[in-house]
Amino acid sequence: MSNHFRLLVKNAKQVVLICSNGEKYLTSDGMQHLSIIENGTVGPANTIKIQYPEACFDKVIDATGMCVLPGLVDAHTHPVWAGDRVHEFAMKLAGATYMDVHRAGGGIHFTVEHTRAAEASELLTSLSRRLKRMLRTGTTLVECKSGYGLELQTELKMLEVIDMARHTLPINISSTYCGAHAVPKGKTVAEATEDILQVQLPKLRKCMETGALRVDNIDVFCEKGVFDLTSTKSILQAGKDMGLNINFHGDELHPMNSAQLGAELEALAISHLEEVTDEGIAAMANAKTAAVLLPTTAYILRLPQPRAKDMLKAGVIVALGSDFNPNAYCCSMPIVMHLACVNMHMSMSEALAAATINAAYALGCSSTHGSLEINKHGDLLILNTSRWEHLIYQLGGHQELIRYVVIKGNIIYENDQTMDL
Ligand SMILES: N=CN[C@@H](CCC(=O)O)C(=O)O
Numbered sequence: 001m002s003n004h005f006r007l008l009v010k011n012a013k014q015v016v017l018i019c020s021n022g023e024k025y026l027t028s029d030g031m032q033h034l035s036i037i038e039n040g041t042v043g044p045a046n047t048i049k050i051q052y053p054e055a056c057f058d059k060v061i062d063a064t065g066m067c068v069l070p071g072l073v074d075a076h077t078h079p080v081w082a083g084d085r086v087h088e089f090a091m092k093l094a095g096a097t098y099m100d101v102h103r104a105g106g107g108i109h110f111t112v113e114h115t116r117a118a119e120a121s122e123l124l125t126s127l128s129r130r131l132k133r134m135l136r137t138g139t140t141l142v143e144c145k146s147g148y149g150l151e152l153q154t155e156l157k158m159l160e161v162i163d164m165a166r167h168t169l170p171i172n173i174s175s176t177y178c179g180a181h182a183v184p185k186g187k188t189v190a191e192a193t194e195d196i197l198q199v200q201l202p203k204l205r206k207c208m209e210t211g212a213l214r215v216d217n218i219d220v221f222c223e224k225g226v227f228d229l230t231s232t233k234s235i236l237q238a239g240k241d242m243g244l245n246i247n248f249h250g251d252e253l254h255p256m257n258s259a260q261l262g263a264e265l266e267a268l269a270i271s272h273l274e275e276v277t278d279e280g281i282a283a284m285a286n287a288k289t290a291a292v293l294l295p296t297t298a299y300i301l302r303l304p305q306p307r308a309k310d311m312l313k314a315g316v317i318v319a320l321g322s323d324f325n326p327n328a329y330c331c332s333m334p335i336v337m338h339l340a341c342v343n344m345h346m347s348m349s350e351a352l353a354a355a356t357i358n359a360a361y362a363l364g365c366s367s368t369h370g371s372l373e374i375n376k377h378g379d380l381l382i383l384n385t386s387r388w389e390h391l392i393y394q395l396g397g398h399q400e401l402i403r404y405v406v407i408k409g410n411i412i413y414e415n416d417q418t419m420d421l
C-alpha cells in the first residue's frame, strides 16, 4: 500500500461521515441518525496515527475546533443560459403565476430565445462563473441540464458546454439532456415529441457512441400544457433504451401521475412533486425512485410545499436540489437545506442526508459520492465552527462558515475570511 497521500485533515471537532456501511441511500430513521465521529482525523485521531505511522501527506490541515462534512450534492440545476429574468421576478411579485408568464411567451421561452442566440463561449463563461459560485457554497457534485434550446443544434451546444465545464473545472458534473423542457413555439406536443424521438435522440446517441459527448440522464417537463403523460413516457423510454438514467420534472403544478409513471419506468429520480398523490408516494417508495425536492421553487412561486414528511414516512428516498435557473436564482445548497427545514419541516439531519448521499443516489453516483467513506472521492467541506448544524442554522451564513472545499483530496477553495460568530 502506498504511503503517500494528498491530504490529511486532523483534529476536527466533528467528522460527519453521513453513513459508514456503504449505504447507497438513507430513508426514514436512517436519515435521523447520521454517522458522526467526535474529535476525529477522518477516522478517530489515535486510530489513524496507529494505522498510518509512516504515512506522508502533501498537505496537512489542522482542523482543531472545526467540522468536516462530505461535499454537498446539488441534484437539480439549469445552469446554462443567457439572459436573466429579473423583470419576470417583478411580474411574479405583482401576482403573475409561473404559467401566466410562460403562456405569454416569457419564462422558458424568453431564455430559449437568448440561449439560441448566444455563442458557446459566452455560455461557457457564465456557466463557469455559476459553477464556481456553487463550489464556494460547498457543492462538489452538481447535475446540469440542457433544455433552453428545444431543437437539436442548441441542445447539443448546451450539452457540449456542460462537457467543456466538466473538463476544465474541478466540480463533478452529472449531465442531463432536457430537450423536452417546453414545447417550442410554433410546434404541437406531438410535433415536438416526434422531433425529439426522430431527430434529437438519434443524434445524441451517435455523439455518445463516438465519445464526442457524455450525457448521463434524460429529463422531460411532464406538466399540463407542456408534455403530457403519453409523450413523456415515450421520450423517457427512448432515453432509457440509450442507457440514460431517467430523472425528470413531475407533478409540479398539477397532479399528473408522474410519480406512478416514473416508478413504472424505474426512474432513478423525479423532481418537484409539489402535487404528488398518496398513490404516487407509495409507488416511488416501492420502486426506490428518489424524490428530488426543490424548496426554492415553492418559495419563489408561492406554491404548496412538497410533502417531504409524508414521503419520508412512506420510506421514499428524499433528495434536495437548488433548481438554479433564471426563475429560481439560488446557487446555495446550505440555503436550500435551511428552506427544506423551515418550509418542508425536515430535520437538519434529514436535510443533510438529502443533500449528500441521497442526492448522489438520484444521480447514480452514491458509490463514489455523498458520504465520507473509504474508496469514495474524498470530496469534503471544512467548516470553521464546532457543530455542523451551523451550516443550516445560519441562513445565508455559509460564506463565513466554509473554510475549505476539497475535491479528490485537492483544496479547491480556501477562505481565510471565516469567522464563527
Ligand atoms: N419547471 C420547469 N423547469 C424549471 C424552471 C425553468 C425555467 O423557468 O427556466 C424548474 O425546475 O423550476
Ligand SMILES: [Zn+2]
Residues within 6 Å of the ligand: 076, 077, 078, 249, 323, 325
Ligand atoms: Zn428544473
